[in-house]
Amino acid sequence: MEIHYRLERPIVMDVRLQVEGFTVLLGLSGEGKSTLLKAIAGLLPASGTPFGGLPVQQRPIGYLPQGYGLFPHLRAWENVAFPLLPGAGRRREAMDLLARVGLADWADRYPATLSGGQRQRVALARALARRPQLLLLDEPTSALDMATRDEILEDLIAEMRQLQIPVLAVTHDPHLATMADRMAVLAGGAIAQEGTPREVFAEPADGAVARLVGFRNIFPATVASASSTGVWVSGPGRRLQTTPRPWARPGMAVTVGIRSEEVEIQGVDASGENSLCLQVAHLRDEGLALRLKLRGALSLDVLLPRLRQRDGGTIDPSGSLQVHVAPEHVHLFPPQGAADSQPREGGRF
Amino acid sequence: MSTLVKTLPIAQPARLPRAWLPPLLGGAVLAFLLAPFAALVFATHWQDLHFAPGDGTAISVSLLYSLLSLALVMLLGTPLAWWLAHYHYRGKWLLDALLLLPLLTPPLAMGILLSSFYGPYAPVGGFLQHYGVILSNSPPAFVLAQVYGALPYFVVATRAAFEGVPEELEQISLTLGKTPWQTFWRVSLPLSQLGLAAGVALAWVRALGEFGIVLIVAYFPQGIPVKLWVNLQDIGLSAVYPLLWVFFLVAVPLPLWLGLRSRRQALF
Numbered sequence: 001m002e003i004h005y006r007l008e009r010p011i012v013m014d015v016r017l018q019v020e021g022f023t024v025l026l027g028l029s030g031e032g033k034s035t036l037l038k039a040i041a042g043l044l045p046a047s048g049t050p051f052g053g054l055p056v057q058q059r060p061i062g063y064l065p066q067g068y069g070l071f072p073h074l075r076a077w078e079n080v081a082f083p084l085l086p087g088a089g090r091r092r093e094a095m096d097l098l099a100r101v102g103l104a105d106w107a108d109r110y111p112a113t114l115s116g117g118q119r120q121r122v123a124l125a126r127a128l129a130r131r132p133q134l135l136l137l138d139e140p141t142s143a144l145d146m147a148t149r150d151e152i153l154e155d156l157i158a159e160m161r162q163l164q165i166p167v168l169a170v171t172h173d174p175h176l177a178t179m180a181d182r183m184a185v186l187a188g189g190a191i192a193q194e195g196t197p198r199e200v201f202a203e204p205a206d207g208a209v210a211r212l213v214g215f216r217n218i219f220p221a222t223v224a225s226a227s228s229t230g231v232w233v234s235g236p237g238r239r240l241q242t243t244p245r246p247w248a249r250p251g252m253a254v255t256v257g258i259r260s261e262e263v264e265i266q267g268v269d270a271s272g273e274n275s276l277c278l279q280v281a282h283l284r285d286e287g288l289a290l291r292l293k294l295r296g297a298l299s300l301d302v303l304l305p306r307l308r309q310r311d312g313g314t315i316d317p318s319g320s321l322q323v324h325v326a327p328e329h330v331h332l333f334p335p336q337g338a339a340d341s342q343p344r345e346g347g348r349f
Numbered sequence: 350m351s352t353l354v355k356t357l358p359i360a361q362p363a364r365l366p367r368a369w370l371p372p373l374l375g376g377a378v379l380a381f382l383l384a385p386f387a388a389l390v391f392a393t394h395w396q397d398l399h400f401a402p403g404d405g406t407a408i409s410v411s412l413l414y415s416l417l418s419l420a421l422v423m424l425l426g427t428p429l430a431w432w433l434a435h436y437h438y439r440g441k442w443l444l445d446a447l448l449l450l451p452l453l454t455p456p457l458a459m460g461i462l463l464s465s466f467y468g469p470y471a472p473v474g475g476f477l478q479h480y481g482v483i484l485s486n487s488p489p490a491f492v493l494a495q496v497y498g499a500l501p502y503f504v505v506a507t508r509a510a511f512e513g514v515p516e517e518l519e520q521i522s523l524t525l526g527k528t529p530w531q532t533f534w535r536v537s538l539p540l541s542q543l544g545l546a547a548g549v550a551l552a553w554v555r556a557l558g559e560f561g562i563v564l565i566v567a568y569f570p571q572g573i574p575v576k577l578w579v580n581l582q583d584i585g586l587s588a589v590y591p592l593l594w595v596f597f598l599v600a601v602p603l604p605l606w607l608g609l610r611s612r613r614q615a616l617f
Contacts, residue, residue, distance in 0.1 A: 024560075038520075042523075043520050061524060065517055065521065071521075073540055081536075082522070082525055083525035084525075187429060
């Protein structure tokens with residue numbers, strides 16, 4: 001299903017994206033993700049397809065806001081029965097839908113006595129009672145406990161795949177995007193990139209997308225030379241080698257992105273391309289992993305999983321460290337994308 | 350050493366200093382408020398309790414017309430309150446200020462305003478009189494006075510109640526295929542019932558007890574408040590108590606019932 005919506009207020013937006021299966025729209029807070037969903041639901045003035053021009057109550061959509069918007073004065077089954085027409089089969093149909101989301105035993109409970117995940121499923125059952133052609137989910141992870149979040153989401157996504165109703169979920173949580181069939185990134189009122197999560201996570205289109213999908217090291221650089229064997233980029237202090245890019249031309253201003261977890265620790269005397277000796281500026285535990293901030297020719301944020309922590313022996317918190325970034329892990333973003341992104345965290349030459 | 354530690358009063362519950370002060374103060378203020386009611390019990394001559402002539406009529410006038418006024422107030426006030434709660438635009442503060450005007454006007458002044466607008470010699474009053482509607486010293490005038498007395502209070506209370514309903518839930522109802530009218534009945538109304546009940550109770554008591562406006566606009570027919578005043582003037586204090594008891598008996602049950610009912614239902 002293709003969605004194309006234009007908004008003037010409260011945010012100027014022109015968004016065109018493809019929704020297939022469970023699709024996640026990723027964007028920072030304030031980008032207007034919730035606004036877009038409300039516009040598609042018809043709750044805000046906007047023009048677009050599908051459903052453009054229809055009054056809210058005639059749009060075949062299921063809309064789950066943050067916190068799910070259950071009616072507090074109605075029991076779970078009454079919430080599910082809300083969109084159903086009055087009649088003898090109303091309660092039975094609501095009970096069938098509740099059973100489908102595994103909550104038949106909770107039918108007589110009021111929403112206040114249900115957990116976040118249960119409320120979400122009641123809201124889903126209620127939305128399904130409407131027989132929607134499109135489900136809209138606003139931050140579906142926000143009201144879930146961290147401990148059970150993944151399980152609940154996996155169940156939810158599996159359920160929605162079974163229903164074969166396209167779902168558009170908006171979130172600022174890249175983790176949810178990794179579980180999607182398809183994802184798109186919203187930046188500056190338009191779609192900056194869309195594709196499968198694997199594509200977007202591996203090859204972000206620009207620095208803004210890269211930051212959203214977890215890159216911590218984003219900095220400007222210039223293409224020094226480019227050939228069929230590789231591209232060399234340089235900043236004031238250091239040259240880095242990366243894989244060949246057909247678009248790269250010498251002198252071109254680009255943005256470089258390096259994932260914290262793709263920086264490796266080397267032995268003391270190692271050398272070669274992309275091998276750097278940097279000063280440890282900061283070091284702290286992050287669960288079982290270790291997060292390092294390195295300064296020197298290049299400022300780098302590094303995340304060492306437990307498995308790789310012995311590579312560097314004991315890390316001296318005030319010493320220096322030899323690190324290496326494989327050329328295929330040095331990401332290059334072309335200039336137009338580079339213009340949008342200002343490094344917020346991580347390194348700079 | 351360890352025995353010493355055990356006997357030390359480490360975990361003694363921390364008592365708030367002067368925890369007796371708030372209940373004492375609260376109790377004193379409550380007693381202050383209720384003392385006159387207690388006085389009524391003692392002042393009433395229970396052995397010689399009888400109504401003054403015309404008291405029965407006053408009771409039925411008050412009951413009948415107050416119910417009618419209440420219905421009118423709900424009918425007129427609910428759409429206005431809903432509109433004020435839901436529509437946001439520039440310059441709304443002016444509307445809010447205008448709504449406060451009848452609320453802040455002393456009843457006596459309001460009565461004078463009404464008689465200079467609806468009175469027999471006023472343009473609107475004269476026009477209506479031409480069609481047989483007399484809005485002074487008549488049952489319609491009595492109801493009109495009560496409506497003017499109660500409507501502003503009802504609108505203010507009901508509007509606050511409607512504003513307390515999360516707009517998101519009303520929007521969800523629309524996305525679930527319900528019309529705005531169905532949404533009003535199935536979401537807005539049940540979710541604002543506590544405040545609505547307060548609005549109805551307030552309007553009832555205001556209408557029933559309205560004295561100032563009624564005195565100017567509709568001295569006749571006489572309801573309980575004006576009859577109380579007439580009894581006081583003509584006979585004296587002793588002639589007031591029986592009617593006063595009836596007034597409480599009539600005024601209190603509806604607000605009490607509404608209050609208890611909505612409080613019970615609020616426990617979902």
